[in-house]
Amino acid sequence: xxxxxxxxxxxxxxxxxxxxxxxxxxxxxxxxxxxxxxxxxxxxxxxxxxxxxxxxxxxxxxxxxxxxxxxxxxxxxxxxxxxxxxxxxxxxxxxxxxxxxxxxxxxxxxxxxxxxxx
Amino acid sequence: xxxxxxxxxxxxxxxxxxxxxxxxxxxxxxxxxxxxxxxxxxxxxxxxxxxxxxxxxxxxxxxxxxxxxxxxxxxxxxxxxxxxxxxxxxxxxxxxxxxxxxxxxxxxxxxxxxxxxxxxxxxxxxxxxxxxxxxxxxxxxxxxxxxxx
Numbered sequence: 001x002x003x004x005x006x007x008x009x010x011x012x013x014x015x016x017x018x019x020x021x022x023x024x025x026x027x028x029x030x031x032x033x034x035x036x037x038x039x040x041x042x043x044x045x046x047x048x049x050x051x052x053x054x055x056x057x058x059x060x061x062x063x064x065x066x067x068x069x070x071x072x073x074x075x076x077x078x079x080x081x082x083x084x085x086x087x088x089x090x091x092x093x094x095x096x097x098x099x100x101x102x103x104x105x106x107x108x109x110x111x112x113x114x115x116x117x118x
Numbered sequence: 119x120x121x122x123x124x125x126x127x128x129x130x131x132x133x134x135x136x137x138x139x140x141x142x143x144x145x146x147x148x149x150x151x152x153x154x155x156x157x158x159x160x161x162x163x164x165x166x167x168x169x170x171x172x173x174x175x176x177x178x179x180x181x182x183x184x185x186x187x188x189x190x191x192x193x194x195x196x197x198x199x200x201x202x203x204x205x206x207x208x209x210x211x212x213x214x215x216x217x218x219x220x221x222x223x224x225x226x227x228x229x230x231x232x233x234x235x236x237x238x239x240x241x242x243x244x245x246x247x248x249x250x251x252x253x254x255x256x257x258x259x260x261x262x263x264x265x266x267x
Contacts, residue, residue: 010254013143020136027127034122042123081121098123105125 023113030109037078041104041111042066044084049093056086056094069096 009019035042048060069076073096075087082098098104236246 013139013146017136017139017143020132020139024129024132024136027129027132030125031127034124037121037123039123078121081123101123102125105123109125109127 026112027109030105030112035105035108036066037081037084037098038066038070039104039108040065040067041100041107042098043100043104044069044096045099046086047095047097049095052092052094053089056088056092059094063099064096 009016009023011019042065044064044066046056046059046062046064048056064072069084073084073086073088076084076096077087079085079095082101084096086092086094086096088094232246232250235241235249236243239245239249241249
């Protein structure tokens, strides 16, 4: 089960209020803009179409992180928010299906709240 | 065509927390304003009463002059002023109690955090203190820095 990250907000009342405003702003931005489908946090499962080629059948059930879709499947086309058409060969009906939408998005959101030095 | 993955966030808890913090902040601001206004208007009388109180404390053998001075200082505090002072005192007490509860909660949370972190990471107290100070520095800078996207 995915555990929701806990955000600790410390400071005096004024600082806490400011930080909560900041969190609210980031949440609002992400609700509007969303996250790119190729983010590392997102995991996609290869689902081979019935009767597809032997190569695709071997890949059935494999898990790929977002950025690897581009490198592993250069002909892949995003067909929806959660689905990529693999396009491994002509008439290929296999798909890559997002399997951790909420966890990945929450992880990315949480990552945004933690500022990286530099 | 690239599509972004949208996330619907349940912000009810965050909204409740913000509202609660804002209420506390408003209370504090109102109390500060009231206290500032009270001190501005009644400062002289308070000063007089304070001096009179000090004199009472130091007065082992009260002389006639001291008694007159005390009476004069206390006489400046009219009935209205005394009520204002009592109101301010009770407000300060409520705020103090709220802050005590808040600090106690914070202290308990910190203790729990220390126990958890030390257990998970195998830190001794010194290592935990170092880790915590690094976290504090990071959080302090996160408050000042823009979001790193």
